[in-house]
Amino acid sequence: MGKGGSASGTTAVERLGPLAATIPLDAKDVTKRSIRESIPPHLFKRSYVKSLGHVALDLCWVAGTWVAALMALRVLPGFCAPLVWCAYWLYQGINCTALWVLAHECGHGGFTDSRLVNDIVGWLLHSSLLTPYFSWAITHAKHHHYTNHMTNGETWVPSTASPDKASVKFAKSAAGTWRRIVVVALLGWYTYLLTNATGAKQNAGQSHFSPSARALFKPKDANLVRASNLGMLLMGGVLAWCVSVWGASAVCFNYLVPQTVCNFFLCAITFMQHTHEAVPHFDAEKWTWLRGALSTIDRSMGPHVDWRLHHIVDSHVVHHIFSEMPFYGAKEATPYVRKHLGVYYNFSATGRTFTSACTRPSSSGPARTASSGSAEPRSPPAVRRRRRRRCGGWRGALSAPRHIAPSHPPWRRWRVLM
Numbered sequence: 001m002g003k004g005g006s007a008s009g010t011t012a013v014e015r016l017g018p019l020a021a022t023i024p025l026d027a028k029d030v031t032k033r034s035i036r037e038s039i040p041p042h043l044f045k046r047s048y049v050k051s052l053g054h055v056a057l058d059l060c061w062v063a064g065t066w067v068a069a070l071m072a073l074r075v076l077p078g079f080c081a082p083l084v085w086c087a088y089w090l091y092q093g094i095n096c097t098a099l100w101v102l103a104h105e106c107g108h109g110g111f112t113d114s115r116l117v118n119d120i121v122g123w124l125l126h127s128s129l130l131t132p133y134f135s136w137a138i139t140h141a142k143h144h145h146y147t148n149h150m151t152n153g154e155t156w157v158p159s160t161a162s163p164d165k166a167s168v169k170f171a172k173s174a175a176g177t178w179r180r181i182v183v184v185a186l187l188g189w190y191t192y193l194l195t196n197a198t199g200a201k202q203n204a205g206q207s208h209f210s211p212s213a214r215a216l217f218k219p220k221d222a223n224l225v226r227a228s229n230l231g232m233l234l235m236g237g238v239l240a241w242c243v244s245v246w247g248a249s250a251v252c253f254n255y256l257v258p259q260t261v262c263n264f265f266l267c268a269i270t271f272m273q274h275t276h277e278a279v280p281h282f283d284a285e286k287w288t289w290l291r292g293a294l295s296t297i298d299r300s301m302g303p304h305v306d307w308r309l310h311h312i313v314d315s316h317v318v319h320h321i322f323s324e325m326p327f328y329g330a331k332e333a334t335p336y337v338r339k340h341l342g343v344y345y346n347f348s349a350t351g352r353t354f355t356s357a358c359t360r361p362s363s364s365g366p367a368r369t370a371s372s373g374s375a376e377p378r379s380p381p382a383v384r385r386r387r388r389r390r391c392g393g394w395r396g397a398l399s400a401p402r403h404i405a406p407s408h409p410p411w412r413r414w415r416v417l418m
């Protein structure tokens with residue numbers, strides 16, 4: 001593998017490491033069928049008890065975290081309050097993200113065998129977290145369909161602006177990276193929903209809330225978009241009622257801040273799962289569905305958070321290949337798929353490289369990164385360990401490559417990070 005040489009005579013894998021390895025265009029040994037056959041069939045089975053049980057458990061975590069914070073505020077001295085609130089916001093943000101992930105599962109049809117149950121549960125959960133359920137599920141399906149496609153990708157499509165531009169250099173600096181992190185944390189999710197920021201250029205400006213957004217939806221989707229908007233409006237009404245009863249600051253502290261943390265996790269996790277300086281994005285002629293799906297990167301946020309987030313972070317490769325598989329199946333299937341894929345399986349520790357993924361250039365354009373040729377045997381364990389150490393993290397991912405066209409208006413400048 002990795003014989004797709006460049007003018008310098010070196011392969012992408014030699015220059016960038018094993019994460020640059022991708023299957024040949026005419027791959028015979030690694031196909032969707034071969035990957036499916038490597039997974040025990042029972043892992044594809046969906047369970048009402050397990051899936052609905054996870055919703056109930058997540059709701060208990062939300063309630064338990066809220067009660068624990070209230071108790072801590074009551075018991076601890078007053079100077080501890082800022083610490084208690086910060087801990088509450090972070091952990092409740094994780095709890096909200098866990099529920100959000102289950103609604104994402106509903107949109108894929110991986111929650112239960114019933115489309116009706118999936119849509120009711122997904123609509124309720126996503127609406128309660130101010131996400132338009134059907135609208136987002138439709139565009140998320142496009143993300144799965146065109147993963148790492150340079151022109152049709154739905155989210156986090158790398159910019160092709162010159163890295164020599166002053167604004168691009170600033171975007172990759174520490175100050176530029178942290179500015180983008182703050183902007184994405186506060187505004188990123190809704191900017192994506194309202195303008196399709198970071199998606200395919202031809203779809204820029206299209207809104208998830210518009211039934212007539214032709215680049216995102218078909219005419220038959222119009223009522224689903226309206227139903228999604230209705231869910232958002234109803235939740236807005238619930239929040240307005242809460243403000244009238246408990247006041248704006250209480251609603252902000254107890255709900256809006258954790259919900260904003262959840263939004264940031266959504267943007268950051270999605271970014272990290274498809275962005276690494278070595279992992280290629282493909283032009284149309286070099287892209288295949290499986291190449292795109294295998295350009296997904298499994299990461300880890302630590303065993304507890306991985307578990308709380310239903311393994312969306314550490315079994316994402318399998319999720320991209322079989323999105324209708326329940327998350328508890330994807331987690332168990334990952335070792336089988338990793339063994340079958342060998343060097344084509346991407347894993348990167350997350351803790352150290354969040355910002356580096358923002359500051360280092362993405363691999364885009366098959367002439368530079370996509371390789372072709374026959375499969376290599378799996379790397380020896382020492383090489384794999386080195387690769388995991390080298391490839392880690394959140395700071396790296398956010399600081400990596402996302403350059404931006406200086407000619408872009410300010411509102412588009414940080415699309416690099418989303």
Ligand SMILES: [Zn+2]
Pocket residue numbers: 104108140144319323
């Ligand atoms: Zn998905």
